[in-house]
Amino acid sequence: MCQLLGMNANTPTDVMFSFAGLATRADEHKDGFGIAFFEDPGLRLFVDHHSARQSPVAELVKRYPIRSGNVIAHIRKATQGKVALQNTHPFMRELWGRYWVMAHNGDLKGFQPRLHGSFRPVGGTDSELAFCWLMQELAKAHASVPPIDELTRTLAELLPIPARHGTFNCLLSNGQALWAHCSTHLHWLHRAHPFGAAHLADEDLSVDFGPLTTPGDRVALVATQPLTTGEPWVAMGTGELRVFVDGKAV
Amino acid sequence: MCQLLGMNANTPTDVMFSFAGLATRADEHKDGFGIAFFEDPGLRLFVDHHSARQSPVAELVKRYPIRSGNVIAHIRKATQGKVALQNTHPFMRELWGRYWVMAHNGDLKGFQPRLHGSFRPVGGTDSELAFCWLMQELAKAHASVPPIDELTRTLAELLPIPARHGTFNCLLSNGQALWAHCSTHLHWLHRAHPFGAAHLADEDLSVDFGPLTTPGDRVALVATQPLTTGEPWVAMGTGELRVFVDGKAV
Numbered sequence: 001m002c003q004l005l006g007m008n009a010n011t012p013t014d015v016m017f018s019f020a021g022l023a024t025r026a027d028e029h030k031d032g033f034g035i036a037f038f039e040d041p042g043l044r045l046f047v048d049h050h051s052a053r054q055s056p057v058a059e060l061v062k063r064y065p066i067r068s069g070n071v072i073a074h075i076r077k078a079t080q081g082k083v084a085l086q087n088t089h090p091f092m093r094e095l096w097g098r099y100w101v102m103a104h105n106g107d108l109k110g111f112q113p114r115l116h117g118s119f120r121p122v123g124g125t126d127s128e129l130a131f132c133w134l135m136q137e138l139a140k141a142h143a144s145v146p147p148i149d150e151l152t153r154t155l156a157e158l159l160p161i162p163a164r165h166g167t168f169n170c171l172l173s174n175g176q177a178l179w180a181h182c183s184t185h186l187h188w189l190h191r192a193h194p195f196g197a198a199h200l201a202d203e204d205l206s207v208d209f210g211p212l213t214t215p216g217d218r219v220a221l222v223a224t225q226p227l228t229t230g231e232p233w234v235a236m237g238t239g240e241l242r243v244f245v246d247g248k249a250v
Numbered sequence: 251m252c253q254l255l256g257m258n259a260n261t262p263t264d265v266m267f268s269f270a271g272l273a274t275r276a277d278e279h280k281d282g283f284g285i286a287f288f289e290d291p292g293l294r295l296f297v298d299h300h301s302a303r304q305s306p307v308a309e310l311v312k313r314y315p316i317r318s319g320n321v322i323a324h325i326r327k328a329t330q331g332k333v334a335l336q337n338t339h340p341f342m343r344e345l346w347g348r349y350w351v352m353a354h355n356g357d358l359k360g361f362q363p364r365l366h367g368s369f370r371p372v373g374g375t376d377s378e379l380a381f382c383w384l385m386q387e388l389a390k391a392h393a394s395v396p397p398i399d400e401l402t403r404t405l406a407e408l409l410p411i412p413a414r415h416g417t418f419n420c421l422l423s424n425g426q427a428l429w430a431h432c433s434t435h436l437h438w439l440h441r442a443h444p445f446g447a448a449h450l451a452d453e454d455l456s457v458d459f460g461p462l463t464t465p466g467d468r469v470a471l472v473a474t475q476p477l478t479t480g481e482p483w484v485a486m487g488t489g490e491l492r493v494f495v496d497g498k499a500v
Contacts, residue, residue, distance in 0.1 A: 042334055043336075060307065120344065
């Protein structure tokens with residue numbers, strides 16, 4: 001099982017604390033990591049086929065406060081596809097003049113969709129194949145980027161199709177919203193005023209968000225397992241799709 | 251004027267020395283930098299809208315020896331498009347199940363091609379527009395990835411079209427080869443056995459490649475201006491297209 005982390009915020013926010021929490025789980029998930037930061041329509045995508053525990057790229061991410069409205073991170077335990085850069089999540093494509101990013105946790109068996117559009121996998125994972133198919137189907141469903149609620153309706157029709165072939169916990173973003181689809185394990189959390197302290201579940205590290213935030217700030221986090229103790233993480237159900245916009249579950 | 255750096259090698263090679271040379275020119279070119287490393291079909295793309303002099307991402311690139319067969323780097327002085335992540339070169343798209351990367355130096359005036367395919371710019375630069383058009387035309391010319399010499403023939407027909415609209419020094423790679431098109435300023439260099447010492451033109455830094463290489467290693471470098479003194483950099487001519495494969499000019 002890989003581990004996922006997603007963040008959606010109404011104010012550009014760094015994820016150094018949450019990523020540090022995720023990276024402590026990298027002993028078991030040593031086959032690479034990746035993290036995508038949207039800054040407006042722009043995107044930074046850091047990937048490494050080294051573990052997030054040892055990778056100098058992960059060190060940079062832990063120390064350099066990149067403020068972003070939408071983040072997707074993934075630490076990988078290889079199940080399908082060898083350990084190589086081209087198999088490292090998140091994957092990125094451009095559609096309708098926007099970057100799209102997806103990371104996936106789980107295995108799909110026998111999902112062999114026909115790719116007749118403009119999106120082809122570079123690596124050998126079931127995840128990138130599912131992402132390419134998803135981009136192809138979105139491109140067929142809308143001529144240009146539709147409003148978020150329309151996109152969500154289309155995704156609600158599409159995401160169950162690969163999910164029928166196995167486990168499909170996935171995070172998707174185009175920089176405007178964060179979509180989370182749960183098959184087995186995904187939890188989400190809403191942080192808003194008054195901000196308090198949080199303690200990492202896996203490491204002796206706490207942070208008090210009070211002095212770091214303003215009353216209008218809102219942040220939503222999604223993770224495979226709750227990253228902190230003492231905060232009201234909500235477990236998602238099988239087949240549940242949630243969309244987060246401006247730091248709120250819609 | 252921005253500055254370009256490209257590297258093509260027959261053995262995965264790091265560009266820490268050359269990138270250090272490029273980064274010393276970042277005082278003038280302070281509007282961001284980017285560098286793309288192909289590792290087999292996989293790709294790492296680091297971009298930052300901070301100067302390569304100050305960016306923590308550039309620090310990482312200078313210190314972490316990422317070995318790659320094809321590298322394209324760019325330091326930017328904004329002329330068209332604001333200083334923002336989405337306007338930072340190199341740009342990346344996927345075509346035929348391969349990542350493609352392009353960086354451009356120069357300005358295009360009145361190049362407004364019709365984009366009717368699957369590639370749309372995310373940012374506001376003439377460079378990304380030209381790249382999207384190029385990907386669209388390549389996709390029309392070949393059904394799947396053709397041999398390098400066929401690609402070069404197609405590129406030789408396509409690249410003069412944007413070049414008519416201004417200055418179009420550009421570097422392009424799909425991880426199999428590095429293509430360099432010159433309008434005004436591009437220089438290339440071939441390093442092979444016996445490897446000697448090189449001295450950076452802009453900084454008091456030398457490296458002796460002898461102990462770091464084996465007799466079979468070959469590296470080709472392309473840069474806006476020669477990066478080193480005492481090595482036989484070759485100036486490219488206006489309209490010249492060169493392709494580098496396995497560390498050699500073909």
